[in-house]
Amino acid sequence: MLEKEHELDVYSDMTILCVDDETSILKSLQRLFHRKTYRVLIAQSAEQALLIMQSESVNLIISDMRMPQMNGAELLQQVAKLHPEIYRIILSGYTDFESTVAAINLGKTHRFINKPWNNNELLSAVEEGLEKVLLTQENVRLKLIVEQKNAQLKVWNQELEDKVSLRTKQIHKSLRINERNNKASDKMLFNFIAINPNLNGNFARNVARLAGRLADKLGLDKQEINDIRLAGLLIEIGMLALESSICSTPYTLLNYEQKKEFLLQSAVAKQILSPAQHLNNVRNMIVHQYQLINELSLPEELKKSVKILMVARDYCRFASGRILPENLDHIHIRIELSKGNGTKYAEEVLNVLKDHPELADDVILERGITTQQLKPDMLLKYNLYTSNHLLILAEGHEFTQSSIDNLIEYEKNQKQVLSVVIEIP
Numbered sequence: 001m002l003e004k005e006h007e008l009d010v011y012s013d014m015t016i017l018c019v020d021d022e023t024s025i026l027k028s029l030q031r032l033f034h035r036k037t038y039r040v041l042i043a044q045s046a047e048q049a050l051l052i053m054q055s056e057s058v059n060l061i062i063s064d065m066r067m068p069q070m071n072g073a074e075l076l077q078q079v080a081k082l083h084p085e086i087y088r089i090i091l092s093g094y095t096d097f098e099s100t101v102a103a104i105n106l107g108k109t110h111r112f113i114n115k116p117w118n119n120n121e122l123l124s125a126v127e128e129g130l131e132k133v134l135l136t137q138e139n140v141r142l143k144l145i146v147e148q149k150n151a152q153l154k155v156w157n158q159e160l161e162d163k164v165s166l167r168t169k170q171i172h173k174s175l176r177i178n179e180r181n182n183k184a185s186d187k188m189l190f191n192f193i194a195i196n197p198n199l200n201g202n203f204a205r206n207v208a209r210l211a212g213r214l215a216d217k218l219g220l221d222k223q224e225i226n227d228i229r230l231a232g233l234l235i236e237i238g239m240l241a242l243e244s245s246i247c248s249t250p251y252t253l254l255n256y257e258q259k260k261e262f263l264l265q266s267a268v269a270k271q272i273l274s275p276a277q278h279l280n281n282v283r284n285m286i287v288h289q290y291q292l293i294n295e296l297s298l299p300e301e302l303k304k305s306v307k308i309l310m311v312a313r314d315y316c317r318f319a320s321g322r323i324l325p326e327n328l329d330h331i332h333i334r335i336e337l338s339k340g341n342g343t344k345y346a347e348e349v350l351n352v353l354k355d356h357p358e359l360a361d362d363v364i365l366e367r368g369i370t371t372q373q374l375k376p377d378m379l380l381k382y383n384l385y386t387s388n389h390l391l392i393l394a395e396g397h398e399f400t401q402s403s404i405d406n407l408i409e410y411e412k413n414q415k416q417v418l419s420v421v422i423e424i425p
Contacts, residue, residue, distance in 0.1 A: 011130055014038040018043070019067070076106075088109050208231075211231070266290060293310070370420070
């Protein structure tokens with residue numbers, strides 16, 4: 001009941017626009033959204049959509065990729081130019097990554113969803129998009145308030161100069177803090193959450209942290225350490241074009257074709273990062289991260305950075321069940337890494353981990369327990385989601401026998417095994 005009231009309060013004044021040249025698709029989208037509080041508009045062509053946006057206030061657009069005259073990527077390119085505040089989602093039946101990259105780069109797309117879509121995934125994507133629009137609107141409102149305050153300060157009398165100066169310093173400090181926080185938040189939200197909910201920002205932060213520590217121990221300079229940390233944060237950017245099933249399945253459980261598709265992420269990363277010339281070193285590290293170490297065709301100083309990134313990445317992958325279908329502890333991670341010594345991993349990097357195991361103490365992702373191990377009064381450490389990324393329980397939830405029984409019943413009905421991370425007293 002509270003969720004419905006929240007949706008009514010937050011989204012009731014918002015509008016989404018669905019664009020597709022197929023009437024049946026538009027009807028399906030209308031049926032999907034008919035119980036939602038936001039207004040739904042439809043257009044059967046890109047041209048009609050542009051006309052609608054001239055007279056209607058649209059917050060989010062969902063466009064098919066393949067349409068006559070003007071395709072979805074071209075439409076979203078126009079939307080990004082004329083109405084940059086509109087959140088952009090594209091639907092496509094294409095499976096090749098060139099089309100994916102074209103849609104993301106040309107249309108500056110926020111989300112890319114394959115057809116036929118999963119209803120829950122699409123609904124979740126729309127609500128995430130609308131939430132981002134609301135946050136942007138709030139930032140604009142706050143910025144306007146700050147600008148108005150600054151304008152007011154300029155017209156105050158001379159006798160208030162000391163107060164004006166103090167207030168201005170406070171505002172400038174707040175703006176600087178807000179700007180730094182926004183840059184960090186936007187980077188993480190855009191690259192790891194807003195575009196693809198299958199990617200994990202905590203995983204990326206762990207890789208970046210461990211890679212930076214290894215680089216420091218191996219004597220890399222400050223700029224090289226900063227580059228390798230950023231490469232760690234963006235290490236999964238090429239996975240934006242992958243199917244969600246590939247992203248969520250441990251690597252050893254993928255079949256041959258899925259592993260080939262998994263490795264396509266290097267080409268996607270190259271396409272996405274190429275326009276950013278200042279990220280050349282970061283891009284090269286990410287693009288070459290899955291090569292054997294004796295096949296790296298890079299300058300020596302960059303080879304060293306890539307070798308560090310490989311070890312940090314797979315340390316965290318073993319810790320979080322991304323390679324094997326289980327989370328390994330420190331000892332077993334080092335055993336698995338040693339199997340690739342000299343081929344997949346550089347001996348000098350592995351030796352640093354061997355001599356300084358404390359570098360990885362805080363990068364092990366918390367292990368979850370099963371619902372059968374839950375007990376009343378335990379506290380949930382992180383939000384608990386379904387496989388479709390819908391919230392089940394919010395962090396801080398105090399378990400009761402009733403809520404535990406509900407989770408167990410959910411697992412039986414959905415044939416899904418939940419992993420629950422609890423607060424350790």
